[in-house]
Amino acid sequence: MSNIFNIARYEMRRIFLSPLAWSVLAIVQFIMGFVFINLLVEFANNPGSGEEFGVSDYIGGSLYGFATILLLLIMPLMTMRLFSEERKSGSITLLFSAPVSLTEIVLGKFVGLLGFIAAIVVLMALMPLALNWSTDLDWGRIAAGLFGLFLLMMAFGAAGLFVSSLTREPTIAAVGSFGLLLVVWLINILGYNDSIPFKEVFSYLSLIDHYESLRRGVFDTADAIYYVLFSALFLWLAVLRLDMERN
């Protein structure tokens, strides 16, 4: 257990030492801020909607709904280096020759990545927080949206980590994990097609459908478990992949 946290600590430190992480955070914050201001102006100009459709719906619904697309674009960039760059530079040998298991290596890197994800969630929370003093916010609803974003990014991160373990080229890892995430995202299209058997299964498997209810402020354990299982599956695949490399 302490091995996992030691690896995670240094992984997080290395993520935040790279200009990539800070550029990504800056750009995400800029775009989200732009959308946030837009939504606020739009809300202020429609005074009638305040009755049944509050500012929390605007933030939790539209802002965080938009964030999912942005995160789909940036998470592959954050995960691409996890294993492929280490393999390319040979530094992976340090972990492989140390008395730590493959599972600890994978989980350590994953937990380190969760640190970065937490930073994004904090930035996302700061925007509605700015409104806290001027209006009544439904914090439960916003918290559900933020928690959903965290789970979604965790799933993106696990899938990206797996793809990164497949190759030694970070760019290929980025393109690969973006493709993989988009396919799992769009798999719900099949759910709308009546001619496909078991169409409900496909729409259930889609990454984004499970975020919908969280975004609307409905916390369902099944959704959370979906993301946890999704992440666990890809982390397990990454462990298998690293084990294969030795053989």
Add this chain to the structure above:
Amino acid sequence: MESEVLIEARGLTRRYGPTVAVDNLSLTLRKGEILGLLGPNGAGKSTTMKMLTGNLAPSAGEVLIGGKSMHDDAKAAKRSLGYLPEQPPVYPELTVDEYLRYCATLHGVAKANRDAAVDSAKRDCGLTEVGSRLVGNLSKGFQQRVGIAQAIIHRPPVVVLDEPTVGLDPIQIREIRSLITQLGQNHSVILSSHILPEVQAVCGRVIIIARGRVVYNDSLEATRSDRFRNVRVGLRRAPEQGALAGIAGIKSVTALGEGQFRCSCAADADPRDAIAEAASQGNWGLYELSAETHTLEEIFVELTSGDDVRSAA
């Protein structure tokens, strides 16, 4: 007194598809031994080291480090292991101190001892001055030293170094050699190298690998021994060849030109005294007189440059 066996490899074989990189290699290393692993390029040195350190699973055979199987109890086996691969496994974005501290943590050095471990590893590898610099900004030689520091930071009983002196300047090479010699007193060290004098300088035993097989495995004492078959003589005013051949203990003489001769000696005879005496009496102008021992280089060339080895390489 036999000291404790720290590394034992039995029947290690590694195949890459149809190619056999390492074929049925066995080696044992006791505490306090320094083993040199030699071989031409592509002979399987690095593959062997990767298998010994658990970075590569052998297709057959097993590795025991300090009695712990690398296959069944990898964590315990790796705990007593320090490894410097061909490319030093460094993170360029960390400073030397941060990096070494991380390595100490990874290798399970207790929190209270980490500072001391980092300091002593830096001191041993001459890194004290650069502790706060980024690893990525250091020269190749310093990065190599960081790699060595990483391998010894937890003072493991077994240290495996893959070409440790590559990219170092001559003074650093001497320092690293003396460090390895010092390590060899309490630890077991395996190092690979292309540089034969280096191996001769630090190793107690040598294994030569060619085409994935061990072709020579003997203590270096055998190559350093006093027994020799030829004496090389350099004379400014050389006499006739017969005058040299007449000296007791010399079987035959070959002229090498420019006053140089190779005298083949009779078994167990040392004709050097006699040659010197004859040279001074005959005023031959003796300027060189040396025994040609069976050097490591000769053994190496003999064993690895056979035609079958070349065609397979």
